Amino acid sequence: MALLSVRNLHARVGDKDILKGIDxxxxxxxxxxxxxxxxxxxxxxxxxxxxxxxxEVTKGxxxxxxxxxxxxxxxxxxxxxxxxxxxxxVEIPGVGNLHFLRTALNAQRRVKGLEELDAMDFLxxxxxxxxxxxxxxxxxxRSVNEGFSGGEKKRNEIFQMAVLEPRLAILDxxxxxxxxxxxxxxxxxxxxxxxxxxxxxxxxxYQRLLDYIVPDKVHVMAGGRIIRSGGRELALELEEKGxxxxxxxxxxxxxxxxxxxxx
Amino acid sequence: xTPGLTRYVDVASRFQARDTxxxxxxxxxxxxxxxxxxxxxxxxxxxxxxxxxxNLAPIADGAFVPSATAGSTAELAAVVARLALPGPRLVxxxxxxxxxxxxxxxxxxxxxxKPLRDALxxxxxxxxxxxxxxxxxxxxxxxxxxAALLEDGAVLRxxxxxxxxxxxxxxxxxxxxxxxxxxxxxxVVAGEGxxxxxxxxxxxxxxxxxxxxxxxxxxxxxxxDNASLKHYRLQAEGDAAVHVGGLHVRQGRxxxxxxxxxxxxxxxxxxxxxVTFAGEGGDAxxxxxxxGRGTQxxxxxxxxxxxxxxxxxxxxxxxxxxxxARGTFHGLVKVRQDAQRTDxxxxxxxxxxxxxxxxxxxxxxxxxxxxxxxxxxxVVGRLDAQALFYLRSRGIPRAEAERLLTYAFARxxxxxxxxxxxxxxxxxxxxxxxxxxPRTEVTx
Numbered sequence: 001m002a003l004l005s006v007r008n009l010h011a012r013v014g015d016k017d018i019l020k021g022i023d024x025x026x027x028x029x030x031x032x033x034x035x036x037x038x039x040x041x042x043x044x045x046x047x048x049x050x051x052x053x054x055x056e057v058t059k060g061x062x063x064x065x066x067x068x069x070x071x072x073x074x075x076x077x078x079x080x081x082x083x084x085x086x087x088x089x090v091e092i093p094g095v096g097n098l099h100f101l102r103t104a105l106n107a108q109r110r111v112k113g114l115e116e117l118d119a120m121d122f123l124x125x126x127x128x129x130x131x132x133x134x135x136x137x138x139x140x141x142r143s144v145n146e147g148f149s150g151g152e153k154k155r156n157e158i159f160q161m162a163v164l165e166p167r168l169a170i171l172d173x174x175x176x177x178x179x180x181x182x183x184x185x186x187x188x189x190x191x192x193x194x195x196x197x198x199x200x201x202x203x204x205x206y207q208r209l210l211d212y213i214v215p216d217k218v219h220v221m222a223g224g225r226i227i228r229s230g231g232r233e234l235a236l237e238l239e240e241k242g243x244x245x246x247x248x249x250x251x252x253x254x255x256x257x258x259x260x261x262x263x
Numbered sequence: 264x265t266p267g268l269t270r271y272v273d274v275a276s277r278f279q280a281r282d283t284x285x286x287x288x289x290x291x292x293x294x295x296x297x298x299x300x301x302x303x304x305x306x307x308x309x310x311x312x313x314x315x316x317x318n319l320a321p322i323a324d325g326a327f328v329p330s331a332t333a334g335s336t337a338e339l340a341a342v343v344a345r346l347a348l349p350g351p352r353l354v355x356x357x358x359x360x361x362x363x364x365x366x367x368x369x370x371x372x373x374x375x376x377k378p379l380r381d382a383l384x385x386x387x388x389x390x391x392x393x394x395x396x397x398x399x400x401x402x403x404x405x406x407x408x409x410a411a412l413l414e415d416g417a418v419l420r421x422x423x424x425x426x427x428x429x430x431x432x433x434x435x436x437x438x439x440x441x442x443x444x445x446x447x448x449x450x451v452v453a454g455e456g457x458x459x460x461x462x463x464x465x466x467x468x469x470x471x472x473x474x475x476x477x478x479x480x481x482x483x484x485x486x487x488d489n490a491s492l493k494h495y496r497l498q499a500e501g502d503a504a505v506h507v508g509g510l511h512v513r514q515g516r517x518x519x520x521x522x523x524x525x526x527x528x529x530x531x532x533x534x535x536x537x538v539t540f541a542g543e544g545g546d547a548x549x550x551x552x553x554x555g556r557g558t559q560x561x562x563x564x565x566x567x568x569x570x571x572x573x574x575x576x577x578x579x580x581x582x583x584x585x586x587x588a589r590g591t592f593h594g595l596v597k598v599r600q601d602a603q604r605t606d607x608x609x610x611x612x613x614x615x616x617x618x619x620x621x622x623x624x625x626x627x628x629x630x631x632x633x634x635x636x637x638x639x640x641x642v643v644g645r646l647d648a649q650a651l652f653y654l655r656s657r658g659i660p661r662a663e664a665e666r667l668l669t670y671a672f673a674r675x676x677x678x679x680x681x682x683x684x685x686x687x688x689x690x691x692x693x694x695x696x697x698x699x700x701p702r703t704e705v706t707x
Contacts, residue, residue, distance in 0.1 A: 050656050078658035090653040094671025103667065104657035111658075143671075144653075160657065 081167025187212030297410025358445025373425025439474020516542030555588030
């Protein structure tokens with residue numbers, strides 16, 4: 001059984017249909033990349049999986065370990081093991097990063113019937129995990145994402161993922177806005193979290209990220225559908241030929257941009 | 264006269280008719296003038312510009328009378344122990360001094376803290392000269408009513424250069440078993456270069472019970488040149504109490520004044536802060552946090568009078584309103600023609616947690632000088648949907664996420680309290696209003 005099954009998923013915002021029938025199966029231990037031009041519906045898919053209520057699912061179903069996901073509130077999905085690394089992590093002044101994360105972890109542990117971690121035990125664990133993305137202790141004590149640079153925000157997302165140990169991690173354009181050093185750090189963190197028990201869906205506009213997080217499968221989205229799936233070579237081909245190769249328009253013309261960073 | 268006004272006038276007349284033989288003539292005159300002004304001004308109504316948002320029916324319809332005695336019970340002692348800060352304090356119960364619960368031990372050198380009723384006898388000439396200088400009975404009905412019933416309260420005097428590390432605390436408890444009218448008057452006179460912290464704590468004596476009662480408090484502060492006062496008003500009576508508080512401050516040259524108003528209690532509470540800059544180089548910071556739920560009506564009024572050049576004022580008031588609570592903010596900054604190089608900033612932000620909560624905000628600038636820096640802003644909003652989703656996406660249930668974000672909004676004003684014991688006291692009084700607020704955080 002696949003860890004994540006998305007079947008004929010349709011979703012819209014207001015009366016605008018954005019997802020028009022997504023089918024996707026991701027097995028435990030697998031990393032799937034979803035690529036596609038702007039407006040193809042990649043980020044909508046991520047938001048719908050995490051439960052953002054701006055989107056209305058009109059058809060289809062999503063199963064996590066065989067259990068229907070879409071009827072659950074976002075916090076219940078998180079407790080089931082869904083984690084979304086945000087494209088634009090939200091700044092929350094006045095909520096301490098560590099307090100937030102401990103509250104989140106303990107809320108998930110309560111749902112699972114596990115004992116809550118006290119502040120000291122949590123702190124020790126968090127310090128250990130923060131090394132994965134080289135997040136300085138100073139950031140852990142600040143308000144959530146407040147005044148963080150783009151790179152710091154993305155590292156903070158991966159740090160949260162390391163602490164929460166999700167079953168399914170969805171990375172929504174985690175590479176956007178990162179310079180090459182930050183990208184390497186973030187990708188290193190993600191690779192450190194690859195595990196036979198975990199599935200990852202890596203959404204990106206650029207092939208560049210996939211040089212560092214090597215996917216098992218690549219899907220190309222356009223117009224709210226997956227129009228092509230393949231192995232890693234699909235991403236390389238896409239980079240070489242551009243989205244135009246698939247008959248797609250891309251505002252940024254960006255698929256080839258990543259090539260500059262390739263080694 | 265309205266029936267409400269007649270009742271208060273009768274109450275004050277009866278009060279003034281007692282002990283006329285032993286009351287000094289000057290004090291009789293202050294009380295009589297207070298009563299005359301009160302009868303003339305009458306109880307404000309929503310037709311009065313300054314009371315536009317606040318219906319005073321709970322005051323007009325109440326049958327409040329002054330209490331005879333304070334009393335001291337084990338229960339009261341326990342409440343005081345919970346609210347007390349380290350340092351000297353005077354305790355009042357239903358507006359009357361409780362010597363047994365008070366303690367002025369550890370008063371730093373250069374500070375004099377006296378119950379008003381003692382000072383009225385012992386320091387007549389001083390009080391005659393100082394009382395009613397900052398809070399004008401002729402202009403404010405509740406100040407006039409307070410003057411008409413003048414008896415209890417406190418006098419804090421700072422000798423020039425006197426420095427106090429520990430806060431001086433005044434605790435006002437409302438027992439709530441009878442409709443008591445408490446009229447405390449607090450007088451602070453700070454000599455040149457002196458520094459102190461004064462905390463006024465208003466709370467229910469039944470520890471969180473509803474507790475009826477009407478507290479009409481007036482605080483007058485005169486800061487000498489280069490003097491510094493930090494003033495805290497922790498207004499946290501039970502949800503049935505009525506509170507009107509007026510803080511009136513005159514700042515001398517280069518003086519510094521910081522006011523923190525925490526308005527958490529009462530079915531109706533009005534907290535006023537009036538500051539006049541009388542000498543150049545003065546600096547005033549007015550902070551306020553009001554947190555209402557149920558049918559609470561919390562009314563904040565501030566007035567900063569930049570009467571002279573080169574003074575700085577900073578003002579931040581935040582409101583959190585749930586259920587059917589209503590919060591109002593009316594902040595006036597007046598910059599007179601001579602007050603060049605005034606630097607003033609005012610902010611009022613309100614967070615509404617329910618469909619039926621309401622906030623009225625009215626920042627008001629009156630600028631007659633031309634070389635000034637003045638900014639103001641006002642916001643009424645709800646919890647940020649993006650932030651709420653972010654927290655929930657990590658597994659935090661909606662209600663808990665809402666509490667986290669609500670406390671995050673309010674805490675700026677709690678964190679602005681530098682003294683640990685005072686901050687802990689604020690957190691303790693806030694906790695029942697904002698459940699789930701973190702009290703202490705372990706840091707990396």
